[in-house]
Amino acid sequence: MPHYDLVIVGTGSGNSILDQRFADRKVAIVEKGVFGGTCLNVGCIPTKMFVYPADLAAAPAEAKRLGADLELRGVRWREIRDRVFGRIDPIADGGLRYRLDHPDNDGVTVYQGEGRFTGHKELAVTLPHGEETLTADEFVLAAGGRATVPDVPGLAEVGYHTSDTVMRIDELPPRAIILGSGFISAEFAHVLGSFGVDVTIVARSGALLRTEDDDVSLRFTELASRRFDVRLNRASVRARRTSAGVALDLRGPGGDETVEAELLLVATGRRPNSDLLDVAATGVATSPSGHVVVDEYQRTSVEGIYALGDLSSWYELKHVANHEARVVQHNLLHPEDPIAADHRFVPHAVFTSPQIASVGLTERDAAARGIRYVSAVQDYADIAYGWAMEDTSGFAKLIAEEGTGKLLGAHIIGPQAPTLLQPLIQAMSFGLDARSMAKGQYWIHPAMPELVENALLKLVGE
Ligand SMILES: Cc1cc2nc3c(=O)[nH]c(=O)nc-3n(C[C@H](O)[C@H](O)[C@H](O)COP(=O)(O)OP(=O)(O)OC[C@H]3O[C@@H](n4cnc5c(N)ncnc54)[C@H](O)[C@@H]3O)c2cc1C
């Protein structure tokens, strides 16, 4: 039974922990899939590589309004797909080759198989030639999560896609049903819709992206309903195979109905892989949602076992997984002087159309916590650049503590939303109040960040 100083399970953010400072340790990396994990192979990176051409493909409709007649003559799907994965796949392969072959990694053994705990700090790895059990002083659990599929009768039989498979299809279908109304649904509706697919979104609740601030969710739902066939408040009763593809029988406020398409994308959330890794067998505690429980130092309930990323974090965001990996790296190297993860102001962005970005409390959160707050909304249409664009739907909403002007939350829907949000994340992280931020610096005129400046000025009553 080989014994290691350190075993890392999962090569998403987990792969970034090892550098030359670990050269004197005997390390094993265990990976059951493709090197690089979700973000690189089936997540952030390929999706955004599809979103960008989708933005371009959607431009004619927008340009026409402003007097520029563009024409979308076609979308070469296979070429786009092959370009995307022709760039990504070599990176994943290069990551594996680096760990296998490069002298930097002389102390590293790569196990290309699935790990499963069988006892205290004892991990059995399924390999092509059989099973091997590893033990170690320390473990880093970075095994991520996987797409969940709801228990809809017939779904397993009809054939559906998840985000893992939909980006590699051979042909774009004429029609697609997207079940779910979260991040993946919003991004893929934009991609498929811009490429000419008729998209139907089936939502269980009364709004799309309902975890966003209510006004943002409402605005996005209105805008998406103009582009796509959006079915809200629908229960999925049954899935059936038809000659065209898939039919989904729904029950909604108006009674029973059926939607039909050639492709069904299930985008109903993800769950952590703690069950498949059987972390309980090594004594690691999990929450009811299956997330590994960690303290602020990313330590699990078992000494010497750390966890990070989607396995332990309900944020399910790459920048969070990367931050936590840096915390774990430090704490492995300096256990006598550990650092804590900083989850105070975790932002996110949804790369749909229009773009959405958010950090901190929504108005709903602030009210639920009984916080006395003020809020301000600034439309893009009322700042110079947004006015020039004749934007009619975008806005920024800021929330601050009453009296102090301490920023509590920021929510933007509209062009360049993630980029516009970043200075607000900075202000919140470094404790800059709304008035100082608005008045203590120049704002380039007539650039888009004037949206933030004007929202801040409104917030402080100027
Ligand atoms: C479609 C999509 C789009 C996304 N877009 C964004 C975005 O724009 N921005 C953003 O911030 N986040 C985005 N995310 C989320 C982001 O991808 C994840 O938060 C991030 O990849 C999590 O990293 P991780 O290292 O925790 O896990 P992962 O990257 O999932 O890595 C886990 C690794 O562990 C391996 N593994 C699992 N179990 C075992 C086992 N038992 N034995 C061995 N190996 C195992 C897996 O094969 C995998 O390689 C997106 C996710 C999806 C699905």
Ligand SMILES: NC(=O)c1ccc[n+]([C@@H]2O[C@H](COP(=O)([O-])OP(=O)(O)OC[C@H]3O[C@@H](n4cnc5c(N)ncnc54)[C@H](O)[C@@H]3O)[C@@H](O)[C@H]2O)c1
């Ligand atoms: N831009 C980004 O940062 C980005 C992009 C894509 C994905 N992600 C990450 O990936 C994770 C997974 O994305 P996602 O969109 O699958 O999850 P999500 O949690 O964002 O949305 C899941 C949706 O499915 C719905 N749902 C759940 N069960 C259902 C059921 N039985 N029937 C119908 N609807 C149901 C929920 O109400 C919700 O609308 C996200 O949490 C996100 O953090 C991030």
